[in-house]
Amino acid sequence: MINSSYKKFFLSILTISIVIGIFSYFRLEPIISERVAYTFDQGRDFLKASEIVINKDITFIGPTTGINGIFHGAWWYYYLAIVFVIFGGLPMGFYIMQFILYLSSLILLIYYLNKYFNDQIALLFSLIIATSPYFITKSLFVANNTIVPVFVLSFLVTHFLILEKLPKSNKKKLILFFIAGLSLGMIAEFEFAFGLLLAPVYILTAIIFKPLRKNFTNIHQLLFFFGGLFIAFLPRLLFEIRNNFSQSRTLISFITDPQYHTPKTINSIFSERIHLFYDYYSGIYSHHWIMWIFSFMMVFSIVIMFKRKKVIFHNSLFFLSIILLGLFLVSLLYKDTFWPYYFDGIHYSFILISAILLQQFNTVNQKQLKTLLYLLNVAIFLTAIYSVITHIKSPKIYDGIKVQIDIVGFIQKIELNLNNYCVYIYTPPVIPHTYDYLFKYNSISKRISEPKQEFVDNKCWYVLEADPYAERKNDWINGHLPKDNPNLKLIKEKQIKDVTIQLWDHGPTE
Template sequence: MKKFASDVYGKIRKEVFTHPLIYILLCAILDLWHNHKPFLIGPITGLKGIFLGPFYYYLIAPFYLIGRGNPAYPAVFLSFTTVMAIFMLYVLGTKMHSRITGLIAATIAAFSYNIFTLSRWLSNPTPMLLLSTLLFWFLWEITIGEKKKIYLFWVLAVLTIGVSLHFESASAVFYIPLFFVFSIWQRKKLPPFKYILIAGMFFLATLAPQILFNFRHDNLLFKNFLDLLLGEKAFRGITKFILEERAKYFWGVYSGKIFLGTGVLITTLATISASMLFGYLPKFKKHLILFAIFFITPIVGYTLFQGNYGNIYDYYTIGYFMPLILFFALGMGELTKHWGGFIIVALYFYYFANLNLVPIKNYLTATVATRPIAIEDQLQAVNWVYDDAQKYSQKFNVDVYVPPVIPHSYDYLFLWQGTLRQAQSCKPTLCGLVKTENLPVLYTLFEADPPNPQRLQAWLERQKGIGEVLEESKFGQITVQRRKRL
């Protein structure tokens, strides 16, 4: 078991592909553990001045502590939440239809290249794969259960919505109108006032940190939210262009999670799957209404929402990926009960495997030259700087170029590795790294930037006027140089 755990850690360490914004949160967690600074807000959203709640920070903080600051540990945990989501998807598919449906849903989720890569994303949206599956499960239990036996599921559904707002608000914000529509549909099963009050208190508790932060900072969040709604007019009328663009987006999301693109065959399979449900409407009436509420509500919301300069990204809908897979699997599961259905399902999985298994294999077997920059490369570069500086017992400065010119990742990595070295042998100066004054020794570190080589070239030209290169080393797509300041 120890060897297995070590192998898993080693693999993840090479696979943790980093994004600069990830390290902002790691610096915040560093403040929590070492400087005892709790936080009331979490990561920033894609909307100007709007922040998520802090639960994501607190969720991964213990794994940061266990790993002594190593991002691979929270990355492993976040991947495990996706494994849990896949298992829950199997159970939910079995409950809603049959074991074969559960197996189809779990297999698609486990081997979809897009879900596979999302599960390895060290970022706040990742737990939404699990939370969305749980929310859909709770709503299904309410749909099929007897009134007196489902009170707890109402409370759990509201709590899940509140917690989800801490991870990816672009997905979770539409859980609120979705739940309102669902409550109207299931109004005869609404719980007694006591349970409604408990659910409301839980929901407010999930918002409490942001509310407190807002009041402590002169209504900052509230003002930014109002500016988004009124100043930027985030919700506007629908035009033909918007309808066409959103239709392409939603179809791309649906087909992309289950397949890896669009085409006639994909459209045909999706139509066959849906027709198996609509063709047996009395049998699947409750299923279809629940799926309709769960999907149509955000579709309407995203179509009306035109803030953020009209941009809408794939991960905005991460809170609907797993239910989308379940919807398709339900139709495929019903198809297996009919003559010739197994042949169609087998053909689907043959096509699915050809599209997804090759990219997954390439991902897992990628070399340093062919993979994105990983934390392993970054750590080698950072430790080369510290080792080289210690060799000459000298203080130094560092200047970093990271596409798109955001150095947060190395701010954290130098802080983390310097802190570890400082605890072991160095004096309390982060082993020579100085940020408050210009020193004769300057280390420049830069990552390859194929999309914008002109930016990197301009940065290197500027460095020529600052320092002369004395020594250089490369780690994958990262170059480190020791310079003598001019």
């Protein structure tokens, strides 16, 4: 008996280790090779983190939203500032921390599913997440909205525990409600649109759904829930107090008199939302055949529930379903472009609903169903291994932050006077935050001065990124390069990917 238990434990550890290895490969390989997305937003946010740490420039608001005058929460910048300190400003440090966050979320989910469901379901969904195109993309893109899935998972898991496995200890109950409130608040702070739409859905659910409502009749649990919310919203509240509640007034104005850029008809909106939610669901799976098998099993599970009139975790199933349906319905009220990232992390709702439905197989004593689940695990496992092998053999594209790092490195390697030199940068977003942060990091780590935007010793470097609007690029060049100077001379030129690096000399000035 002991020997059998030991073998099962060893096999479980080995299997989970392989899953974590697969998960890590698809995320660490691009990080190690520096082939991760690095855009205007990343450069801007990394610079803001450096200002908070170096200049002690504390802010109470985060990045801009799609509504003028309303911002995401400042917690995004606080988080980046912490990462900045941990990694000493290393650009890739932000991506490493993103990987750590998503790995921690996976481990939390595995523990949760293994403890309250079973090891087969835990393995199944950990494999799906490890190879999921959606989760791979989010764990490699550093932005305020890509942190939201972490809090969505926390929000859903805490509510599962509240509805199904509420601890007997008062202390643990209060901690649970505090985390639930904090998670809800952080969803809103990291992606304002999600929080704005989730809030009314959650409030209505808490009112009409008795198993949830009765938990809020306990004053201590209610206070700890609002305590979590208060901490999440504290920077925003401080900003509002200092600025005459400007965001609140803007939000009220937007709700009462919305201004749309591209208003759509209700039929168009409904059709778009159907496709959007289908994309949320299908984006979880690495292959469509896996999605269709899962979908078939979900339908079969529903049939089992109706036939046996017994539902395992029925409170959580209702809660997740009503939240998902509510988010769909409330999203129909928005008549403008609805970007997919507004609901980043909603995928966990589909995952947990699927896990609960698969758990219904435990109510029937048919070995065929359990064998089917086992075979599905084996099939997805082999598919994941094949995907890793295929990815290893596939050619790697020279792209991402690696290009900008190489450009900055080239200039600073060739430049003779690193204490005083000039660099002009053209990027389609106009403001070159991406390069500015890389120059700043080198000034911190290598004690190399940041470049000036005026000719030094008659010379200046020009970094010219590709732009599909050639006229816009030419206008910028004409405005920043003294072509009317007869002594102007191009003395060095280098092409790195689709970016041109030039060193110009305008000769002696009179």
